[in-house]
Amino acid sequence: MIELNELSFTYENSREGVSQLRRINLHVKKGELILLAGKSGCGKTTLTRVLNGLCPQFYPGKLTGNYRLDGQDALKMPVHQLGTMAGSVFQDPRSQFFATNTTDEIALGMENIPLERTVIHERVKTVCAQMNIARLLDRRIFPLSSGEKQLLAIASVCAMEPKVIVMDEPSANLDSNAMVRLGILLYRLKEAGHTIVLSEHRFHYVRDSFDRLVLMENGELSTIYSHDEALKLSEDQLTGMGLRPFDAPAFQVGGAFQSEPDDTLQVSEISCMLDGRQILDEISFSARSGKILAIAGPNGAGKSTLCRTITGLYRAMGTVQIDGEYLKRKQRTRNSFFVQQDSDYQLYAPTVLDEFFIGKKETSSLKEDALGRLREMGMDEFQNRHPASLSGGQKQRLLLTIAAASRKNLLVFDEPTSGLDGYNMRLTVKLFKQLAREGRCILLITHDMDLIAEAADCVIYIEQGTLRYCRNIMRKI
Numbered sequence: 001m002i003e004l005n006e007l008s009f010t011y012e013n014s015r016e017g018v019s020q021l022r023r024i025n026l027h028v029k030k031g032e033l034i035l036l037a038g039k040s041g042c043g044k045t046t047l048t049r050v051l052n053g054l055c056p057q058f059y060p061g062k063l064t065g066n067y068r069l070d071g072q073d074a075l076k077m078p079v080h081q082l083g084t085m086a087g088s089v090f091q092d093p094r095s096q097f098f099a100t101n102t103t104d105e106i107a108l109g110m111e112n113i114p115l116e117r118t119v120i121h122e123r124v125k126t127v128c129a130q131m132n133i134a135r136l137l138d139r140r141i142f143p144l145s146s147g148e149k150q151l152l153a154i155a156s157v158c159a160m161e162p163k164v165i166v167m168d169e170p171s172a173n174l175d176s177n178a179m180v181r182l183g184i185l186l187y188r189l190k191e192a193g194h195t196i197v198l199s200e201h202r203f204h205y206v207r208d209s210f211d212r213l214v215l216m217e218n219g220e221l222s223t224i225y226s227h228d229e230a231l232k233l234s235e236d237q238l239t240g241m242g243l244r245p246f247d248a249p250a251f252q253v254g255g256a257f258q259s260e261p262d263d264t265l266q267v268s269e270i271s272c273m274l275d276g277r278q279i280l281d282e283i284s285f286s287a288r289s290g291k292i293l294a295i296a297g298p299n300g301a302g303k304s305t306l307c308r309t310i311t312g313l314y315r316a317m318g319t320v321q322i323d324g325e326y327l328k329r330k331q332r333t334r335n336s337f338f339v340q341q342d343s344d345y346q347l348y349a350p351t352v353l354d355e356f357f358i359g360k361k362e363t364s365s366l367k368e369d370a371l372g373r374l375r376e377m378g379m380d381e382f383q384n385r386h387p388a389s390l391s392g393g394q395k396q397r398l399l400l401t402i403a404a405a406s407r408k409n410l411l412v413f414d415e416p417t418s419g420l421d422g423y424n425m426r427l428t429v430k431l432f433k434q435l436a437r438e439g440r441c442i443l444l445i446t447h448d449m450d451l452i453a454e455a456a457d458c459v460i461y462i463e464q465g466t467l468r469y470c471r472n473i474m475r476k477i
Helices: 044-051 079-085 102-112 117-131 146-158 176-191 227-231 235-240 303-310 329-334 353-357 364-376 392-405 422-437 449-455
Strands: 002-011 021-028 033-037 061-069 086-089 164-168 195-199 212-217 220-226 251-256 265-274 277-287 292-296 317-322 336-339 410-414 441-445 458-463 466-476
Touching (some): 021 044, 021 220, 033 044, 044 061, 044 086, 044 164, 044 195, 102 117, 102 146, 117 146, 117 176, 146 164, 146 176, 212 227, 220 227, 235 422, 265 303, 277 317, 277 466, 292 422, 303 317, 303 410, 336 392, 353 392, 364 392, 392 410, 392 422, 441 449
Parallel strands (some): 033 195, 086 164, 164 195, 410 441
Antiparallel strands (some): 002 021, 002 061, 212 220, 251 466, 265 317, 458 466
16 A cells, blocks of 8 residues: 655755655554654654655655555645645644534545535544544534544544544543544554554553554664564563553552642632533632642543643633732733643744743853753753744753753643654653652643553543542552
């Protein structure tokens, strides 16, 4: 189905002419599910863009070598023809939406093929039932959570039933149940004969259904493992390759987290309405310095809204105390640092290093601290790069270092490991623990069970805008 021979690609104006893909040779059979893995920035996203025709037709650059799709020369295909054969789910689902209504978005691709109206209705109904997202139909797209947007993007592509489905980090913002349903959907599509290329850092939801693990390093294919060979890799071997384990982590929670009067953060009866819907309903909890609190719950539960309220970005009923003082919205914004899910919203400077000096006077001590923080996260080599040229995972790590350098006592991170491989996830855990030892109060909104198991001291669970429980994490099993 897919034949890549001596394929190389270099983005236009790439620094020093460095190629993002170098001599890629890969053949994928019809009905195969290929796991594409490797450290952030290794070229996975660029390879998916070649497969769906975005490189070089929308991302200009020099492409050499051969790419055949179902026996045809894909490099000579019009992009609209290639788009019907190879459907794509992007790392950032916002970048592939064309409608404002969810049902219209799922139907749009099928209308452009075009399919009969009755077929479109039936496919929308079927894919929504398979993914359990009927609740998202006939909704405005913009107020949806990032996870709900990701589910919508997946549904819109799968409903078209293309021969090849290319997915770039589709599980990044999905809760555990949604991830399991995605795994089931991919298995059904594979059994129906669809070829799937899955660029992913989390493997456990396709543990039993993938055919080969393709490992990339510095723009090249370094190793290809069969399914059985990949599952025989030890935890130490996977760690050495910068990958996450194939098994989901297991840990125990137990013992209610007891609030203390001197806790750094005191949140009392927070309620919030957005877009005519009740998002949060009288949520109260506390968090303390030197501890890492994970905020978990299904997609659309209100986790991001809660943290935007705490940090003063949203208006809401209720009160927030930081260090024993009741603070208004603007005061909370000044006393906290919130790293959002969408990193592009928080990067403004012309270089990576300049991001640390926004709103500050550049001094030698500040520059030294910034370079030290970048070095800790393996980002110092990018100090003179424009932030927009970084990969999704690299942008995440940049914002983590900026937050660490801010000296704010309350740090809030929304899905901080959504685009991170195993190696950089572990670097991030190390950074969080270091910040906690410095006495910072850290909140992590996350669906990443690896992150919760490795980093969190306690967890609160939110469902349908209501706090269900607050527990200590006892130990990893």
